[in-house]
Every structure is written in structure tokens, then in C-alpha cells.
Amino acid sequence: MSHAATTVPGHDQSHPELGFIRRYVFSLDHKVIGIQYIVTGLLMALVGAALATLIRLQLGWPERTWPLLAQLLPKGYAGGVMAPEFYLAVVTMHGTIMVFFFMSYVLVSGFGNYLVPLQVGARDMAFPLANMLSFWIGALSALLMIASFFVEGGAAAAGWTAYPPLSAVATAVPGSGMGQTIWLLSMAFFIASFTLSGLNIVATVFSVRAPGMSMWRMPLTVWSYFIASILGLLAFPALTAAAVMLLFDRHAGTSFFLPAGLVVGGRHLTNSGGSPLLWQHLFWFLGHPEVYVLILPALGIACDIIPAFTRKPIFGYRLSVWCLVAVGALSMVVWGHHMFVSGMSPFTGEYFSIATMTITLPMTVFGVNMLASLRGGAIRMGVPMMFSCAVLALFGSGGLGGLYLGNATADMQLTDTYFVVGHFHMMIGGVTLMATFGGLHYWFPKMFGRMMNETIGKAHFWLTFTPFFIIFFMQHFLGIQGAPRRYYAFTAYDFLRETRIQNLVVSSCAMVLIASQSLFVVNFVWSLFRGAPAADNPWEATTLEWTTSSPPPHDNFGQAELTVHRWPYEYGVESGDRDFADQRVPPGRVPVTA
Amino acid sequence: MQLALEPELSRREETVRLGLWMFLATVAMLFAAFASAYLVRRGGSDWMRINLPPVLWLNTALLVAGSGALEAAHAVGARRRWLSASAACGVALALGVGFLLGQLVAWEQLLSAGVDMPESPHSSFFYMLTGAHALHVVAALGVMLWTGLLTWTGAGRRQPRRWAAAMHSTRTIWHFLLGVWLFVFALISLY
Numbered sequence: 001m002s003h004a005a006t007t008v009p010g011h012d013q014s015h016p017e018l019g020f021i022r023r024y025v026f027s028l029d030h031k032v033i034g035i036q037y038i039v040t041g042l043l044m045a046l047v048g049a050a051l052a053t054l055i056r057l058q059l060g061w062p063e064r065t066w067p068l069l070a071q072l073l074p075k076g077y078a079g080g081v082m083a084p085e086f087y088l089a090v091v092t093m094h095g096t097i098m099v100f101f102f103m104s105y106v107l108v109s110g111f112g113n114y115l116v117p118l119q120v121g122a123r124d125m126a127f128p129l130a131n132m133l134s135f136w137i138g139a140l141s142a143l144l145m146i147a148s149f150f151v152e153g154g155a156a157a158a159g160w161t162a163y164p165p166l167s168a169v170a171t172a173v174p175g176s177g178m179g180q181t182i183w184l185l186s187m188a189f190f191i192a193s194f195t196l197s198g199l200n201i202v203a204t205v206f207s208v209r210a211p212g213m214s215m216w217r218m219p220l221t222v223w224s225y226f227i228a229s230i231l232g233l234l235a236f237p238a239l240t241a242a243a244v245m246l247l248f249d250r251h252a253g254t255s256f257f258l259p260a261g262l263v264v265g266g267r268h269l270t271n272s273g274g275s276p277l278l279w280q281h282l283f284w285f286l287g288h289p290e291v292y293v294l295i296l297p298a299l300g301i302a303c304d305i306i307p308a309f310t311r312k313p314i315f316g317y318r319l320s321v322w323c324l325v326a327v328g329a330l331s332m333v334v335w336g337h338h339m340f341v342s343g344m345s346p347f348t349g350e351y352f353s354i355a356t357m358t359i360t361l362p363m364t365v366f367g368v369n370m371l372a373s374l375r376g377g378a379i380r381m382g383v384p385m386m387f388s389c390a391v392l393a394l395f396g397s398g399g400l401g402g403l404y405l406g407n408a409t410a411d412m413q414l415t416d417t418y419f420v421v422g423h424f425h426m427m428i429g430g431v432t433l434m435a436t437f438g439g440l441h442y443w444f445p446k447m448f449g450r451m452m453n454e455t456i457g458k459a460h461f462w463l464t465f466t467p468f469f470i471i472f473f474m475q476h477f478l479g480i481q482g483a484p485r486r487y488y489a490f491t492a493y494d495f496l497r498e499t500r501i502q503n504l505v506v507s508s509c510a511m512v513l514i515a516s517q518s519l520f521v522v523n524f525v526w527s528l529f530r531g532a533p534a535a536d537n538p539w540e541a542t543t544l545e546w547t548t549s550s551p552p553p554h555d556n557f558g559q560a561e562l563t564v565h566r567w568p569y570e571y572g573v574e575s576g577d578r579d580f581a582d583q584r585v586p587p588g589r590v591p592v593t594a
Numbered sequence: 595m596q597l598a599l600e601p602e603l604s605r606r607e608e609t610v611r612l613g614l615w616m617f618l619a620t621v622a623m624l625f626a627a628f629a630s631a632y633l634v635r636r637g638g639s640d641w642m643r644i645n646l647p648p649v650l651w652l653n654t655a656l657l658v659a660g661s662g663a664l665e666a667a668h669a670v671g672a673r674r675r676w677l678s679a680s681a682a683c684g685v686a687l688a689l690g691v692g693f694l695l696g697q698l699v700a701w702e703q704l705l706s707a708g709v710d711m712p713e714s715p716h717s718s719f720f721y722m723l724t725g726a727h728a729l730h731v732v733a734a735l736g737v738m739l740w741t742g743l744l745t746w747t748g749a750g751r752r753q754p755r756r757w758a759a760a761m762h763s764t765r766t767i768w769h770f771l772l773g774v775w776l777f778v779f780a781l782i783s784l785y
């Protein structure tokens with residue numbers, strides 16, 4: 001490959017000193033944009049956590065009054081009692097914010113932006129300007145979503161899945177009015193932003209890799225972002241289409257999703273013939289791939305952390321890559337498993353069951369490969385490693401629940417109960433959360449040139465993982481007892497009275513979980529300013545980002561010529577006084593094993 | 595000297611092409627989603643066909659002619675006949691604007707016949723699909739205008755590679771949207 005062909009955007013231009021605004025606000029640097037996404041996502045997580053607190057206060061102590069909350073939120077807590085409509089809005093916004101504005105931003109756009117160019121040896125993303133636009137459109141969409149709390153009627157209340165008719169009839173519940181409209185607009189911006197950053201990731205992986213960085217030498221993190229981005233690009237337009245149609249149903253009198261004969265608030269609606277199930281199909285055509293968009297990077301991150309702490313190569317690298325590809329492809333054709341009770345034909349249900357069972361195969365192989373990577377290693381129990389083990393634990397437990405749900409017969413009983421809530425929190429909540437914390441501890445030194453505190457990190461780990469596991473493990477059993485999700489006052493039902501104590505335990509654990517996140521906040525902020533200075537490669541890891549300084553210069557690798565000579569998991573080799581060889585070490589110095 | 599129609603691409607040009615195609619793939623998925631919704635909704639008991647205004651055929655012709663004009667602009671530009679190329683770009687732009695106006699006429703005719711969006715599911719889809727397509731055409735006209743300006747101001751003469759890349763993107767987008775339109779038109783008139 002000729003040298004000229006390897007120049008990439010951002011490299012050949014010289015970089016005059018940029019002012020503060022160009023450098024940190026409207027920056028084109030993928031590292032700055034990545035960190036902007038991460039910080040935005042973490043702030044949104046605080047909002048999401050506050051909402052979770054309200055949910056769990058209501059469910060744990062259903063007949064208490066909350067004078068303090070009544071003062072803070074006079075509309076939602078009139079007389080100190082949570083209003084049922086407010087509860088619905090809180091649940092809806094908790095889900096929306098956590099899935100789209102916390103996890104998607106931190107894990108996919110944030111780490112994706114930061115890591116992908118560094119790990120493939122590029123000087124920046126393929127389209128830096130589109131990347132900056134992506135962040136600012138994304139920030140706008142987050143602001144819009146938050147703003148919807150303050151409009152007439154409050155935030156959307158139709159669930160993060162926005163099923164019509166609740167989401168389509170503006171008079172259905174207070175949140176169905178302005179709040180729902182803003183929800184839809186915000187999602188449209190979100191999709192635009194995610195599309196821009198997805199295009200960037202795919203194009204970067206395809207065409208701006210360093211010389212020698214063949215696809216089979218890419219770290220699993222890069223592979224996972226690559227596949228997740230393709231998935232996102234193909235799946236998100238379905239929600240765009242659905243959102244457009246829903247907006248027309250709401251504001252132009254069409255009947256895409258509204259059936260005939262609806263009576264809302266004593267008023268007979270004139271719509272006819274629309275199909276609420278059509279929305280469900282379109283939503284889940286996006287929604288199911290979206291959950292994999294989130295979990296694949298989480299698994300990828302864990303796969304890159306593990307070898308650095310076991311000092312041996314990841315087990316079954318190529319097989320794992322093929323599993324990612326298979327999971328990506330299959331995830332486009334299983335969406336119907338969210339709709340088993342929607343009256344679909346048993347044959348369709350059978351198909352979706354079988355497809356769903358099929359997707360557990362590559363997922364299981366991937367998980368077993370991760371487990372096997374632990375075997376026989378000289379494990380260093382650093383904080384990133386602890387979180388990676390938690391990724392594995394939650395992935396296994398959540399996947400087990402998925403097996404029951406994927407079986408149409410069992411799902412008839414379990415759907416819309418807390419079993420589902422437990423399942424998806426372990427997956428989309430837990431695996432991703434643990435990977436986020438693991439990744440932040442692991443790459444913090446690279447991002448900011450300082451180490452995070454180990455002791456606080458370990459305390460934070462135990463105070464996060466333990467209550468998290470208890471909460472969502474117990475929710476599976478609540479579901480088996482028949483407790484429906486999204487109910488505001490379970491005490492109104494005789495058969496649920498016995499779940500009282502369980503809900504109390506869950507809520508108490510939730511309070512511990514949420515409170516202990518302050519440890520992380522303290523650690524993060526304190527380490528930013530006072531953390532021990534980080535070496536270039538504090539974890540003795542092999543991928544390219546560790547071969548440059550901490551934090552890396554604007555063009556990532558400085559003047560140095562960048563050539564990749566080996567795969568990303570060259571651990572446990574003889575290399576002078578070291579037991580690893582980074583991807584730039586030439587074969588003459590250390591033999592290439594893969 | 596003649597510019598090669600397909601010069602060897604630089605790494606950067608390849609990346610841009612790839613990015614463009616991926617973006618168009620998402621647009622294709624968007625219309626595929628609309629189309630699948632159409633197929634599902636078509637089964638509803640209240641489906642009532644509307645009569646599509648015949649001006650749509652004329653609009654289709656304008657769009658096809660626009661593609662032709664762009665091809666001509668590309669071909670003469672590659673032979674460095676910049677004046678003809680500018681003229682051809684101008685024609686393509688005019689045809690594109692003509693298409694949009696024609697679509698407006700179609701809306702106007704339907705509306706004055708009393709067929710508005712909620713009238714029937716068929717009309718709902720008609721307005722939505724033509725509207726979504728028209729928005730994409732507006733964006734494409736922006737790109738086309740840019741390429742036309744490159745040609746007309748002589749920037750293309752000074753930087754032929756840049757011109758060729760811009761021309762390539764414009765043609766790709768325009769032909770793609772023509773394809774989308776033929777698909778949409780066939781769907782709403784045949785099924």
C-alpha cells in the first residue's frame with residue numbers, strides 16, 4: 001500500500017492553535033466528541049436515576065405521603081401522593097432516557113467515537129464535520145426530551161415503546177398531548193444524530209484503517225461497534241417512518257394506527273381501520289436490533305478488558321467475530337417475539353420462537369468464549385476486570401430469562417410482567433451498565449491522563465453489582481407470581497398483596513444502588529483533577545490506543561509512522577521483560593501468533 | 595485532454611462514496627418501512643382508492659429528464675466543455691424544480707377535488723409518500739445546485755477532481771431518488 005493512500009482526514013492539515021470554542025465545544029476531534037457524548041450521557045443517567053428513585057419510592061412504600069416531593073413537584077405529587085398519570089410519565093421517561101440518552105450516548109456514540117479511530121489507527125473519523133453535527137443534534141434531542149417534562153400535561157406517558165392508541169390520541173392521558181409530540185420530535189433528532197455517527201463508524205472501519213490493520217486484526221471492540229452501527233443504520237429508519245405516521249395520526253387526522261370505534265374520555269373518535277399492531281411491528285423492527293446495538297459494544301468492551309487482566313489472549317477470537325456477525329443478522333428477524341400475545345397466527349409465533357432460539361446459539365458461544373478466556377489466566381482483579389466479570393454474570397443470567405421469554409408458550413404467561421422487566425434490566429440495563437463502568441475505569445487514564453482511584457472503584461463495584469443483581473433477580477420471581485409491569489398501585493390487587501415485602505426489598509436495594517453511584521461521581525471528578533498521573537499504557541495492553549500518549553495528541557499518533565503487524569491479543573509472549581506485544585511490534589522482535 | 599470518466603479513486607473519494615451509499619441505504623430502509631406499512635394497511639376494510647392526478651406522469655417524465663440532463667452534464671464536463679456542462683446543470687436544476695412544482699400541482703388538484711389527507715388511507719399514504727420523497731428531492735437539489743455552481747464558476751475547471759467527485763455524488767443521489775420515485779409511484783398506483 002502506498003504511503004499517500006494512508007493519509008487520512010485531519011492528518012495532512014496542520015493544526016494551528018484552536019480557540020477554546022473550536023477545541024472543546026464545536027470540536028471536530030473524535031476524542032473530544034466522544035467525551036462530550038460520554039459526559040452528556042452520564043448527566044442524562046442522573047436524570048434517569050432520579051426517575052427510577054420516584055418509581056421505587058412509589059412501589060416500595062405505596063401508602064406513604066411525601067411532603068418534600070410535594071414541594072419539589074407540586075403537580076406530580078399533589079398532596080404528597082404520586083399521581084397515577086405522573087407515574088406513567090416517569091416510567092416512560094426513565095426507559096426512554098436510559099435506553100436512548102444514557103446507554104446509546106455513552107456506550108455507542110461516546111466510546112465508539114473515542115475508541116474506533118484510535119483502535120484502527122486512524123487520525124480521526126472519516127467525516128469529522130458530520131461527527132460534530134451528530135453530537136449537537138444529539139444534544140438538542142436530549143434537551144428536547146428533558147424539556148417535555150415542563151410542557152402542558154407533562155412528559156409522554158405511553159411507555160418507551162409509545163404504543164398507540166395511548167400515544168396517538170392526544171386526549172388519552174395528560175402526557176399524550178404536547179409531551180408525546182415532543183417525544184416524537186426528540187426521537188427524530190436522536191435518529192438523525194445516531195445515523196450520522198453510525199455512518200462515521202462504519203466508514204472509518206471500512207476505509208481509514210492503518211496499514212497492516214486487516215479486518216482480522218481489529219479488536220473485538222471495533223468489531224462490535226462496526227456491527228452495531230450497521231444494525232442501527234438499517235433498523236432506525238423503521239422508527240422514523242413510524243414516528244412520521246404517528247405524528248400524522250395525532251395532528252392531521254389520519255388513521256394509520258387508530259382503529260374504528262375508539263372511545264376516549266367519553267368521546268367517540270372518527271378514525272377507522274388503522275392498526276395499532278402496525279406500530280408494534282415497526283417499533284420492534286427497530287427496537288429489537290436496538291437492544292443489540294447496545295449490548296454488542298458492551299460485550300466488545302469486556303472482551304478487550306479481559307485479556308489485559310488475565311494476561312492471555314481472548315479465547316476463540318475468530319469464532320467470536322462470526323458470532324457477532326450472526327447475532328447482528330439474526331437480530332433483524334426476531335422482532336415478533338415482543339408481540340406473541342398480539343394475536344399473531346400460531347405459525348408466525350412459532351417462526352419467531354425458533355428464530356429467537358437460534359439467536360441464543362451464537363450469543364451462548366460468545367459468552368462461553370468469554371468464560372473460557374478466564375481459564376488458566378493469571379487474573380489481576382483490577383476494577384475494570386471486576387466490572388467485566390459482572391458483564392459476564394449478568395449476560396448469563398439475563399440470557400437465561402430470555403430463553404423462557406423467547407418460547408411463545410411460556411411468554412404468554414410471562415409477558416408484561418416483572419419477569420420481562422427483570423430480564424431486560426439484566427441485559428440492556430446491567431450488561432451495558434457494567435461495561436460502561438468497566439470501560440470508564442479502563443480508558444479513563446487514556447482520556448484524561450490520570451488514573452481513577454482503585455479503592456473507591458472497588459467499593460463502588462460491590463455497592464453497584466450486589467444490589468443490582470438482587471433487584472432484577474427478584475423481579476423475575478415477582479413476574480412468575482403474576483405481578484404486571486407498569487402498574488402504579490399493586491396494593492389494589494389481592495393477589496399481589498403478598499409481594500409487599502419483596503417490593504420493599506427491591507426498593508431498598510434500589511436506594512442503595514442509586515445512592516452508591518455518588519461514589520462513582522466523586523471518584524470521576526476527583527480523579528480528573530487529583531488522580532495519579534497515568535502512564536501511556538497503564539494496563540500493559542496491546543491495542544493501538546495504548547501505544548500513544550495519555551491523553552493522545554490531536555492527530556492521535558503524532559508524527560510516528562503507524563504500521564500494524566499483529567492481531568490485538570498478543571499476550572503471554574516473551575518480549576524482553578514484558579509478557580505482551582502491542583500491535584505495532586514488528587514480527588522480528590516478537591513472533592506473530594495470529 | 596479528456597478527463598477519464600472514472601479516474602482512479604483516492605482513498606478519500608472512496609470513503610465519501612461509501613458514506614454516501616450507506617446513507618442512501620438508510621433512505622431505502624425508510625421507504626421500505628413506509629412500503630411495508632402500506633402493504634399492511636392496504637388490508638384494512640376501509641381502504642378506498644383515490645384517483646391519482648394524471649400530472650404525476652408528467653412529473654415522472656421531468657424526473658427522468660433531469661437524470662438525463664445530469665448524465666449529459668457529466669459527459670460534456672468530462673470533456674472539459676464547461677459552458678455546455680453548466681447549461682446542462684441548469685437544465686437539470688430546472689427539471690428538478692419543475693418536478694417539485696408538478697407534485698404541488700398534484701396535491702392542489704387532489705385538495706380541490708376534496709381529497710385531503712385523512713380522506714382515505716390511500717390518500718394518507720399518497721400525501722405522506724410524495725411528501726417524504728419531495729423533501730429528499732429538495733435536499734438533492736441543494737447538492738445539485740452546489741455542483742452546478744462549481745461548474746459555472748470555473749471551480750470545476752481549476753479542480754477537476756473535486757468537480758468529478760461532486761458530480762458523481764449528485765448523479766448517484768438523483769438517480770437513486772428517481773428509483774425511489776418509480777417504486778413509490780408504482781406502489782400507490784398499482785396496489
Ligand code: HEM
Nearest residue numbers: 291295337338360399402403405406415416420424427428
Ligand atoms: C438470549 C437472548 C435473548 C432472548 C432469547 C430474549 C428474548 C426476549 C423476549 C422474548 C422478550 C419479550 C418479552 C415480552 O415482552 O413478553 C424480550 C424482551 C426484552 N429484551 Fe430480550 N432476549 C434476549 C437478549 C436480550 C438482550 C441481549 C437485550 C439487550 C441488551 C434484551 C433486551 C430486551 C428488552 C429491552 C426487552 C423488553 C422490551 C419491553 O417490552 O419493554 N434482550 N427478550
Ligand SMILES: [Cu+2]
Nearest residue numbers: 288335337338
Ligand atoms: Cu427482542
